[in-house]
Amino acid sequence: MIDEMLRPLDYEFFRNGLAVATLAGALCGLIGVYVVLKGMSYIGHGLSHAIFGGFAASALLGVNFVLGAGAWGIASALLINGVTRRRVIGSDAAIGVITTASFALGLTLVALFGTTGLSFDAALFGSILGVSGGDVALVGVVSAATALLIFFNYRSLLFTTFDPEVADATGVHTARIDTLLMVALAASILVTMQVLGVTLVAATLVIPPTVARMLTNSFARMLALSTVIGAGCGFVGMNLSYHLDVQSGPTIVLVGATLFACVFAMTGARGRQRASGVAERFGALRAAR
Amino acid sequence: MRSGADGELVRLDGASCGYGSDPVLVDIDFSLSARDFVGVLGPSGSGKTTLLKAIMGTVTPFAGSVQRRPALRMAYVPQVETVNWSFPISVFECVIMARRGRRLAWSSRSERADVARVLDRLGLNGLGERHIRELSGGQQQRVFIARALLRDPELLLMDEPTSGVDVRLRHEILHLLDDLNSTGLAIVLTTHDVNGLAAHLPQLVCLNGRVTGAGRPRDVLTPAVLEETYGATMEVLQHAGMPVIVDGFHRRHQAARVPRETEAKAAP
Numbered sequence: 163m164i165d166e167m168l169r170p171l172d173y174e175f176f177r178n179g180l181a182v183a184t185l186a187g188a189l190c191g192l193i194g195v196y197v198v199l200k201g202m203s204y205i206g207h208g209l210s211h212a213i214f215g216g217f218a219a220s221a222l223l224g225v226n227f228v229l230g231a232g233a234w235g236i237a238s239a240l241l242i243n244g245v246t247r248r249r250v251i252g253s254d255a256a257i258g259v260i261t262t263a264s265f266a267l268g269l270t271l272v273a274l275f276g277t278t279g280l281s282f283d284a285a286l287f288g289s290i291l292g293v294s295g296g297d298v299a300l301v302g303v304v305s306a307a308t309a310l311l312i313f314f315n316y317r318s319l320l321f322t323t324f325d326p327e328v329a330d331a332t333g334v335h336t337a338r339i340d341t342l343l344m345v346a347l348a349a350s351i352l353v354t355m356q357v358l359g360v361t362l363v364a365a366t367l368v369i370p371p372t373v374a375r376m377l378t379n380s381f382a383r384m385l386a387l388s389t390v391i392g393a394g395c396g397f398v399g400m401n402l403s404y405h406l407d408v409q410s411g412p413t414i415v416l417v418g419a420t421l422f423a424c425v426f427a428m429t430g431a432r433g434r435q436r437a438s439g440v441a442e443r444f445g446a447l448r449a450a451r
Numbered sequence: 452m453r454s455g456a457d458g459e460l461v462r463l464d465g466a467s468c469g470y471g472s473d474p475v476l477v478d479i480d481f482s483l484s485a486r487d488f489v490g491v492l493g494p495s496g497s498g499k500t501t502l503l504k505a506i507m508g509t510v511t512p513f514a515g516s517v518q519r520r521p522a523l524r525m526a527y528v529p530q531v532e533t534v535n536w537s538f539p540i541s542v543f544e545c546v547i548m549a550r551r552g553r554r555l556a557w558s559s560r561s562e563r564a565d566v567a568r569v570l571d572r573l574g575l576n577g578l579g580e581r582h583i584r585e586l587s588g589g590q591q592q593r594v595f596i597a598r599a600l601l602r603d604p605e606l607l608l609m610d611e612p613t614s615g616v617d618v619r620l621r622h623e624i625l626h627l628l629d630d631l632n633s634t635g636l637a638i639v640l641t642t643h644d645v646n647g648l649a650a651h652l653p654q655l656v657c658l659n660g661r662v663t664g665a666g667r668p669r670d671v672l673t674p675a676v677l678e679e680t681y682g683a684t685m686e687v688l689q690h691a692g693m694p695v696i697v698d699g700f701h702r703r704h705q706a707a708r709v710p711r712e713t714e715a716k717a718a719p
Contacts, residue, residue: 199538199539312556313555313556314554314555315554316554316555316556317547317548317550317551317553317554320540320544320548321548321549324535324538324540324545324548325529325534325548327509327529328527328529330509331504331507331508331509331525331527332526332527332549332551332602333551334551375539378539379539379540379541379582379585380539380540380541380544380582381538381539381540381541381544382544382556383539384539
């Protein structure tokens with residue numbers, strides 16, 4: 163039985179996929195805490211679709227996928243951040259307009275010019291078959307950079323997420339902090355897309371922090387728990403996907419969803435009360451004068 | 452509010468400011484000195500919060516000027532009603548986040564000692580690990596005052612500190628602020644509460660887009676100033692040497708009803 167469970171580790175593609183899924187799960191779990199607590203859960207879904215536009219464009223132009231789609235994703239993220247900070251429209255509307263337009267552009271480009279050999283099925287639903295050692299290194303670099311960003315800006319990120327107006331008044335460069343977070347988020351989604359796919363990457367940003375929120379009332383513990391839960395879901399999901407012969411993206415998400423259901427049931431009313439507030443926004447919604 | 456530049460912390464000279472092209476405050480003259488305790492009174496939308504933001508520097512005047520003493524240490528306490536009480540944060544985490552200068556995720560021993568000291572000063576000793584929602588209303592307000600005090604401010608700005616609180620808690624907050632002011636901290640707070648809070652403060656500024664009155668409560672809380680501030684008639688009574696504001700609606704309404712009732716009784 164154990165031999166059977168360890169058999170996929172004989173294959174290099176699986177070892178790479180497992181490493182990417184575990185690292186990507188941890189990365190999305192870590193950065194997802196800020197996404198969820200800022201009430202921007204929809205951004206993961208939106209940005210992954212926006213990056214699909216860049217994916218299509220870079221494929222047609224013959225530009226490196228990571229550079230092309232990465233630049234596209236970061237531009238979309240900064241555009242959303244800029245529109246949201248100006249408070250002309252809400253963050254949900256800004257995400258909806260910018261990312262769906264980008265996704266539609268990607269689909270139009272594919273319809274007009276076709277593809278150049280890249281698998282758009284893999285982009286949409288994820289695949290571990292094409293994961294190389296370079297991809298593992300890329301996810302590792304983005305994970306390490308994001309962890310360092312959070313470690314060295316911990317208080318500023320916390321203050322900006324919890325109380326942006328007061329943070330701004332206290333001298334925290336909230337615009338810079340939000341920009342850094344958006345760049346890290348776009349990079350995280352970009353490197354995660356290959357395993358999880360455009361349509362499912364959002365779940366890895368939302369499920370681990372939501373489960374972690376049900377288990378703790380402390381921000382520091384939520385960050386740690388969410389990272390571990392994300393990594394665990396990636397690891398278990400990837401192994402299950404091999405043994406069940408199902409795509410990696412859906413399996414990882416279903417593992418997370420099952421964990422959510424279990425914790426939701428086990429923590430009872432207290433957990434549900436905590437989770438109910440994860441998407442709440444506060445003062446910034448009210449332009450008090 | 453005291454005259455003279457000695458000890459002056461902030462001065463607004465003919466400041467007009469707002470959001471976008473809409474002016475909220477027009478031609479504001481206001482000065483604040485060390486140890487001042489000023490209440491800013493006015494109806495909703497009168498520019499009370501905007502005045503605090505202008506003092507802090509998060510709103511820039513498009514006319515006039517706002518001058519702050521160089522290196523002035525300010526701290527701001529938001530309305531507790533705007534706080535996200537579901538946010539996963541303990542009392543300690545909430546207070547320590549205001550401490551600047553350290554970039555690492557964990558706090559130093561001296562920082563933890565500072566937080567313990569400020570929590571102890573505000574009667575929150577032993578509550579550091581509690582979630583902010585697990586506190587009483589008074590304790591919740593004090594957590595945000597503790598966060599402000601951790602910055603060792605010379606000027607404390609508070610937005611509606613007694614909004615939505617009961618009488619006991621209002622007294623508790625007022626006593627706490629009075630104690631803090633007596634240690635040398637200058638305080639500016641906004642309030643809607645004329646009788647419960649404003650009348651008890653040493654200095655008031657009445658605001659309705661512009662300054663309609665400034666000075667001691669007994670000089671400012673007059674029917675003329677209040678009508679100019681709120682756009683409604685109010686009566687001012689005296690109780691134990693303090694002004695008590697009564698809504699003029701009831702008496703006017705009664706006065707209007709008496710002739711009608713008299714006419715109705717006289718009718719056959």
